[in-house]
Amino acid sequence: MRMTDDQRAAARAVIVNAAGRRLRVDGLAGVGIDALAREAGQTSGAIYAHFSSKAEVFAAVVSAGLARLKAGIERCRSTGxxxxxxxxxxxxxxxxxxxxxxxxxxxxxxxxxxxxxEELRSAYAAEVETAIMALSEGCPGPTAEERRQQAITLLVLGTGGILLSRAVPEGPLSDDILEAASRAVSKLSATNSG
Structure with a gap:
């Protein structure tokens, strides 16, 4: 029986979600199509029915991940x-x-x-810029460019803080890195709102 478009889209989403979890943990070089297929509960043939290569799976994972980032930004708008x-x-x-x-x-x-x-890097840059612009709408400042720079700073502090805190063993240093990044966010917010 042939899949409907909705079934095909749902199967693709399952693959992208499972591959995303695995890629976030192991990185692109650390996992092959067979491992991505196992993570999704699929065969490698099923993966190739939706994607022409591991690079194409990776691009879909990155796109979905950036959409989740933007959705997280949107959810925070309701906090006032x-x-x-x-x-x-x-x-x-x-x-x-x-x-x-x-x-x-x-x-x-x-x-x-x-x-x-270059194609993936350009698509990534466009999606990151969209996230920056969405986040800038919640930043104080008299000009759009100042708000954009604050949004970039918030993303840099967040990304760098998480990356460094994950890179060291669990414990006091990891916690200190997160706390330092959080203090920098709070200080930036206080400076720019006053």
Whole structure:
């Protein structure tokens, strides 16, 4: 029986979600199509029915991950004034640090994106810029460019804080890195709102 378009889209989403978890943990070089298929409960042939290569799976994972980032930014809007700071502090949580497989693609896969082809890097840049613009809407400042720069700073602090806190063994240093990044976010927010 042939799959409907909805069934095909659902199967593809299962593959992208499972592959995303595995890629965030193992990186692009650390996993092959067979491992991605096992993670998704599929055969490698099923993967190839949806994607022509591991690079294409990776591009879909990155795109889906950036969509999740933007959705997270949108969810924080409802917290009221200062929502961009709320987003950044939630991003810098121990829970986010500890749940690599389900975390943001920025700290997990940006290095792999940097080693990818120009097409993926350009698509990534466009999606990151969209996230920056969405986050800038919650930043204080008299000009759009100042708000954009604050949003970039929040993403840099969040991504770098999570990346470094994951890179060291679990313990006091990892916690200190998150706390330092959170203090920097709070200080930036206080400086720019006063």
């Amino acid at each position: 004034p200062g929502w961009a700071r709320v987003f950044a502090l939630q991003y810098l949580s121990k829970q986010h640090r500890d749940q690599v497989a389900d975390g943001c693609v920025l700290p997990s896969l940006s290095a792999d994106v940097a080693r990818s082809d």
